[in-house]
Amino acid sequence: MAARHCVYMLAVLTRARACVAAAGAVLAAAVLGGAHAVAGTASGAPPAIAARIDGQPIYSFTLDTLWQQRRAGKPSLERRAALDDLIQVRLLAAHADVPAPKEGGGPSVAFAPDVMLEERLVATLREVYGKDIDAAVKALPGATLDSLVTALPPMPQQQLDAIFGRQGSLKLEIALTQEQETQAGTIDVLRYQLPGGAAASVTLFDVYHRQNVQGRLALSQQPASVAVLQARRIMANAFVLGWASQRFGAQSVADLRKAIDDDETVLALQRLYGIGLDTDSGSPLLNRLSSAASPQEIEAFYQQHKDLFARIDKVRARHIRVADEAQAQRVLKSLQAGASFGATARKMSRAADAGKGGDLGWVSADGSKDWLASLAFSQPPGKPSAPIRAPVGPNETAYWEIVLVEEQVHGVHPLQSETVRYQASRMIALKKAMQQLGEMIEQARRSARIDIAEVL
Known part of the structure; x- marks a missing residue:
């Protein structure tokens, strides 16, 4: 042919x-x-x-x-x-x-x-x-x-x-x-x-x-x-x-x-x-390019891609604390059937805020969060969480928590945060690495003679 x-x-x-x-x-x-x-x-x-x-x-x-x-x-x-x-x-x-x-x-x-x-x-x-x-x-x-x-x-x-x-x-x-x-x-x-x-x-x-x-x-x-x-x-x-x-x-x-x-x-x-890996990979090239990212590059990337740095600024939540897992499962089943979270907390919770319907108020991302607040930040709004055993010590009495996030307020990580510096520098590094690899491909293409020997 x-x-x-x-x-x-x-x-x-x-x-x-x-x-x-x-x-x-x-x-x-x-x-x-x-x-x-x-x-x-x-x-x-x-x-x-x-x-x-x-x-x-x-x-x-x-x-x-x-x-x-x-x-x-x-x-x-x-x-x-x-x-x-x-x-x-x-x-x-x-x-x-x-x-x-x-x-x-x-x-x-x-x-x-x-x-x-x-x-x-x-x-x-x-x-x-x-x-x-x-x-x-x-x-x-x-x-x-x-x-x-x-x-x-x-x-x-x-x-x-x-x-x-x-x-x-x-x-x-x-x-x-x-x-x-x-x-x-x-x-x-x-x-x-x-x-x-x-x-x-x-x-x-x-x-x-x-x-x-x-x-x-x-x-x-x-x-x-x-x-x-x-x-x-x-x-x-x-x-x-x-x-x-x-x-x-x-x-x-x-x-x-x-x-x-x-x-x-x-x-x-x-x-x-670092292509095909996550930005936290140990690629030596990504590490070098990331460390070389300037504050100006990081700020420019941040301004162009603020959506990548979205976070939950604060949540308003309630919780119910019970003594054992079996009781926690019964409470969750009742909530899933339509029972009021606040009323159930007043009746069933053994926490000090039971009288307020288990209201935790507003919990901020910038504040010092205990494990219960951290749990609230990890939950989607409007749905009671699965029962979670409290991380108590070996000599402490165990208990279970159910959390309901009623509202979330979203924002972005501030420019000067370590989160922005790290993530932006890694993504800048990945972009540069892809450009370098792309240039290598283009150079290979330009320098080669390619003959197709079949009618495909």
């Missing part, structure tokens, strides 16, 4: 997210049923190209796979819109300056980046082509992946102890030395052969590398059984990737892997810029 040159305006920050949806749990089950398959490339035929960026192809397989995946949640999504997203993410990822993640540097639940990338690739293939993959498994001898296993070599306990330490010893974390990793790499846990493929093996190091901290601890405690289980999952992933490579071509699968990696890079870039 004749290619046509296309230069188009990429929308700033409107679609940089979600070229690849979250695709199931890490280390998922071997084969899942999935969505309808996308038309594939005939074996041996050159892969179809959807677009080129500076001469580098984006394959139709990548576009169709991600389009089908996203249409599961958004049926109205057009193929061209999916391609626009894919191009924008690839452009932005190529220009992104994001610190590379470090294995072991994240939370204890984190996996190595290359492991996460492969898991997301395999999960995406399973999600979109699950029925075809399932059929390929059923075509195997015995209709199971077990038919691919050629050997489960014994793992001598002495070697396992040399790598992980003797069984029964208390371990909080497992981190093998270089020597232990090398030794683990010499131990085959499982040998297999994919249909039409060469013989392959999964080593103990392969299994170790694919675990997070908790998984490595489990591996060290029961190395033989855990290693075999995880090796089978590695083989299952290899089957899916081998099936996809035979069906669509290795180049196409590599391009899909790159698209998923690009998406992760863009998400990391967005986190760096």
Whole structure:
């Protein structure tokens, strides 16, 4: 199909997210049923190209796979819109300056980046082509992946102890030395052969590398059984990737892997810029831009966006205090049935102001509020609250409160308040960060030659 040159305006920050949806749990089950398959490339035929960026192809397989995946949640999504997203993410990822993640540097639940990338690739293939993959498994001898296993070599306990330490010893974390990793790499846990493929093996190091901290601890405690289980999952992933490579071509699968990696890079870039996070996020860039916001910028933002700093200045409220929760529930049911709050307070409340119908008067936001006044500020007007147990000490008698807000007076936080300074500076920082990211996208667009190779 004749290619046509296309230069188009990429929308700033409107679609940089979600070229690849979250695709199931890490280390998922071997084969899942999935969505309808996308038309594939005939074996041996050159892969179809959807677009080129500076001469580098984006394959139709990548576009169709991600389009089908996203249409599961958004049926109205057009193929061209999916391609626009894919191009924008690839452009932005190529220009992104994001610190590379470090294995072991994240939370204890984190996996190595290359492991996460492969898991997301395999999960995406399973999600979109699950029925075809399932059929390929059923075509195997015995209709199971077990038919691919050629050997489960014994793992001598002495070697396992040399790598992980003797069984029964208390371990909080497992981190093998270089020597232990090398030794683990010499131990085959499982040998297999994919249909039409060469013989392959999964080593103990392969299994170790694919675990997070908790998984490595489990591996060290029961190395033989855990290693075999995880090796089978590695083989299952290899089957899916081998099936996809035979069906669509290795180049196409590599391009899909790159698209998923690009998406992760863009998400990391967005986190760096605080995009998609709340303004209280710990983004270093947001923190720096926020601290640099001047008093003049804060005042200008405040004057233009006073609605963002709205608050309740004061409330007029009543309350009913009772001795136990059961009585409080009976009182609430009576109020919900239409009983007068003031009359009920005079009859049922054990507070000193019961004679005044539980009238708390006007409570100001600038005053010193006890817990009951704070409760009143948190309630919508005109509706009695649920019974709330008073936060009394261990040696004090408990009681329950029901509050009714009769009236609210609204205002705005004053310019000189800490609330305004903090919130305005964070929102100013977020706006600047979005502008910087937008400029990065625009620069990437201007510097790239984009050719659409299909009529969409």
